[in-house]
Amino acid sequence: LIHHFQLDMVKLHRFLGMVQEDYHSHNPYHNAVHAADVTQAMYCYIKETKLAEQLTPLDVFLGLMAAAAHDVDHPGVNQPFLIKTRHHLATLYQNTSVLESHHWRSTVGMLRESGLLSHLPADMSQDIEQQLGSLILATDINRQNEFLITLREHLDNQDMDLQLATHRHFILQIALKCADVCNPCREWELSRQWSERVCEEFYRQGDLERKFDLEISPLCDQQTDSVPAIQIGFISYIVEPLFEEWQRFTEPSMLSQIMMGHLHKNKACWSRLRYVHTLAETKTHPHAEEPEPEGGQEEAEDIP
Numbered sequence: 615l616i617h618h619f620q621l622d623m624v625k626l627h628r629f630l631g632m633v634q635e636d637y638h639s640h641n642p643y644h645n646a647v648h649a650a651d652v653t654q655a656m657y658c659y660i661k662e663t664k665l666a667e668q669l670t671p672l673d674v675f676l677g678l679m680a681a682a683a684h685d686v687d688h689p690g691v692n693q694p695f696l697i698k699t700r701h702h703l704a705t706l707y708q709n710t711s712v713l714e715s716h717h718w719r720s721t722v723g724m725l726r727e728s729g730l731l732s733h734l735p736a737d738m739s740q741d742i743e744q745q746l747g748s749l750i751l752a753t754d755i756n757r758q759n760e761f762l763i764t765l766r767e768h769l770d771n772q773d774m775d776l777q778l779a780t781h782r783h784f785i786l787q788i789a790l791k792c793a794d795v796c797n798p799c800r801e802w803e804l805s806r807q808w809s810e811r812v813c814e815e816f817y818r819q820g821d822l823e824r825k826f827d828l829e830i831s832p833l834c835d836q837q838t839d840s841v842p843a844i845q846i847g848f849i850s851y852i853v854e855p856l857f858e859e860w861q862r863f864t865e866p867s868m869l870s871q872i873m874m875g876h877l878h879k880n881k882a883c884w885s886r887l888r889y890v891h892t893l894a895e896t897k898t899h900p901h902a903e904e905p906e907p908e909g910g911q912e913e914a915e916d917i918p
């Protein structure tokens with residue numbers, strides 16, 4: 615890519631350094647390691663045979679740049695929090711895709727400041743900025759259904775034509791969305807750490823809301839939302855439906871089969887941990903109902 619786009623190494627280093635610096639290292643989840651994690655996953659998806667044969671160098675460049683910068687300057691709280699605290703970003707972006715718009719505009723700012731694309735024709739660098747925006751905005755989890763429905767339609771109708779730039783862009787959006795939520799598809803020990811980190815970030819927001827007498831957001835109450843329960847919900851409603859379609863798209867590839875294997879195993883581990891957690895709660899509150907053991911536990915042999 616460096617050779618193809620004649621990138622200046624000093625400018626590239628400056629740009630990537632700025633991106634890394636603008637992630638908040640004190641966020642348990644939305645930090646530069648999450649960006650690296652998503653970029654690594656995105657690279658693997660771009661390398662899938664089904665995609666690699668069709669993508670142009672520009673597509674690959676856009677996919678990797680969008681992955682690296684997709685959460686830059688994330689404040690560690692979500693959009694509803696920014697709206698209810700009347701944060702200036704919520705006002706600026708009129709309460710829609712507030713964080714994603716900020717990640718995109720910050721990326722554009724850093725691109726211009728570093729001069730990374732300054733040697734390219736103006737219409738090309740403008741196109742890169744726009745496409746980066748469309749990719750980063752696709753990571754808004756509130757738009758999940760819209761993307762999933764379109765992907766299902768394409769797969770059902772078998773009308774995906776990766777020779778078309780619009781279709782390649784759509785599949786890059788999907789790949790980035792998959793990369794962004796792929797942590798439950800990684801091996802248990804790694805996946806568990808991401809889960810605990812993301813929940814820690816949710817709980818910190820909940821603690822802030824409690825402190826300032828605001829309504830505690832869903833999933834953010836440490837006293838009622840357990841990590842296993844959050845994980846089972848997230849896997850069932852967000853990750854599984856998306857990766858099932860991704861697996862279909864890859865026909866299915868070895869990588870997507872491995873990821874689905876991890877996903878099912880991790881879900882079974884969380885089911886077992888939720889059972890243990892609820893049982894412990896019942897012992898502390900003896901009048902609460904005893905939980906029923908759930909299915910899938912037989913797969914969860916390797917958890918402590």
Ligand SMILES: Nc1ncnc2c1ncn2[C@@H]1O[C@@H]2COP(=O)(O)O[C@H]2[C@H]1O
Binds near residue numbers: 685845
């Ligand atoms: N393991 C997880 N458990 C619960 N929520 C998650 C998990 N991983 C990612 N998310 C959420 O999914 C969102 C995807 O976009 P973000 O990275 O902005 O923020 C992410 C979190 O809010």
Ligand SMILES: [Zn+2]
Binds near residue numbers: 648652684685794
């Ligand atoms: Zn992210």
